[in-house]
Amino acid sequence: MSGGELRPPGWTSNPSAWRQRLPIIALALLGTGIAGYLTLFQLGVVREVWEPFFGDGSRRILQSGISRILPIPDAALGALGYLLDAVTGIIGGTDRWKTSPWIVVFFGLAVGPLGAASIILVILQPVIFDTFCTLCLASAAISVLMIGPAMDEVLAALQHVKREGAAGRSMWRAFFGLGREDSQQAEAQAQ
Known part of the structure; x- marks a missing residue:
């Protein structure tokens, strides 16, 4: 396939290209590291948490009752979410927007809610604790940058599925990357 065939119709670039996905994957791995470090603090493995700007803000936030609502540290959920982002970002080739829309949508569902949760947690910091957590803010920034x-x-993948349906082909088969031979034959006949 030439580079032009990898671009979705009407797009000027390929959203599944590695140059598009690698920065997201790198951010996800950085987020995994930060959230992993915060998890180690919450578990007591690391005695002090790095906090250059907000005094004991990080400690207050990370040891609060809110951070212990779940049976595992909330930072551990962030680490798992970032790891899921990285793994789903790696899966598939540069044409995955049309060959595996389901993984692209799953990737978007992993990235989007983590970003939304990060925004909510940042809003709660000054409202509830009257302080901030530097690494929590860094983690939230990473989440937002990935969205x-x-x-x-995700948009390219959903547009592909919609085009397949409009062409009379099964949207479900398109979503799961099945029946690509039919689509390719139809495209070849149209040219």
Whole structure:
């Protein structure tokens, strides 16, 4: 396939290209590291948490009752979410927007809610604790930076599924990457 065939119709770039996905994957791995470190603090493995700006803000937030609502540290959920982002970002080739829309949508569902949760947690910090957590803010920034590029790829995948349905082919088969031979034959006949 040439580079032009990898771009969704009407797009100027390929949202599944590695140059689009690698920054998201790198951010997800960085987020995994930060959230992993915060998890180690919450578990007591690391005695002090790095906090250059907000005094004991990080400690207060990370040891609060809110952070212990679940049976595992909330930072551990963040680490798992980031790891899921990285893994789903790696899966598939540069044409995955049309060969595996389901994984692209799953990727978007992993990235989007993590970003939304991060925004909510940042809003809660000054409201509930009257302080901030530097690494929590860094983690939230990472989550937000990942949303736009990830949603571009999701949009391309959903547009592909919609086009397949409009052409009279099964949207479910298109969503799961099945029946691509039929689509390719139809495209070849149209040219």
